């Protein structure tokens with residue numbers, strides 16, 4: 001049944017008829033799933049038109065099963081927002097990085113899930129900034145969203161969050177997964193989501209993971225797609241840019257070799273996605289080299305390869321040294337809302 005949806009698009013029927021048929025098939029599939037409790041491995045979210053967006057959120061990670069959750073999300077073409085606990089990030093930075101690598105947005109859910117309304121202002125400040133630092137150091141991404149544990153907040157907490165550049169996000173729909181909800185109850189709760197709304201779910205719960213294929217089938221049948229949560233409005237919106245990867249033409253310009261420096265570094269941008277892009281830097285004139293590259297805030301480098309990277313105190317200036325992997329190194333930069341800026345090569349020195 002699903003092959004006819006996710007397979008190659010048939011050229012013949014008019015668009016409206018095709019769309020109606022697709023919706024009908026999806027609705028039937030969703031009903032069948034709800035009746036039988038069967039899960040599907042993948043749903044054709046890319047095949048459905050998006051009439052609106054919803055924010056799927058997973059709290060309290062990373063956990064020991066974050067990678068399993070990420071596999072389910074990827075298999076279902078879901079991008080979600082992960083409200084991470086700072087202490088968990090510090091204890092499992094690779095899982096936090098895996099969230100970003102899987103296309104998820106990472107956000108702040110406090111340092112250790114305390115009842116923050118009983119804290120004073122300076123305790124709130126240190127809790128949230130410590131969490132931001134842990135997330136940023138693990139993932140290269142600075143959080144822009146904050147969800148208070150238990151949804152408990154007050155005006156002091158909101159103003160502290162705002163002073164750290166964090167938008168408070170609670171939820172519109174509670175999946176009740178934390179409260180022992182069954183898979184079908186979680187699916188049913190998610191069925192209440194409307195355009196722009198956000199649902200609370202959790203990392204580390206099997207029923208939640210098992211519900212995702214059916215949640216996605218239901219959302220798709222209603223023309224709703226998983227979106228990002230806007231840091232300015234707290235509402236679910238389309239992800240930055242357009243989903244399909246595009247290839248940008250090489251636009252790099254060579255640096256002028258510094259006096260006595262003896263190498264030239266040229267940057268190209270072979271891959272550009274909606275929220276990130278890759279930079280490839282080729283060095284000529286030296287086999288042992290040091291290249292200094294600066295990115296523009298709020299962009300952040302999330303991954304590097306074929307070199308040894310170190311950072312200045314701002315986190316925006318990267319020094320890359322050759323490590324025997326050849327003369328071309330690369331890195332991925334998260335746009336974080338700035339899709340136009342590209343890194344600048346500041347210097348290339350030999351040795």
Ligand SMILES: [Zn+2]
Pocket residue numbers: 059060109113149150
């Ligand atoms: Zn929580």
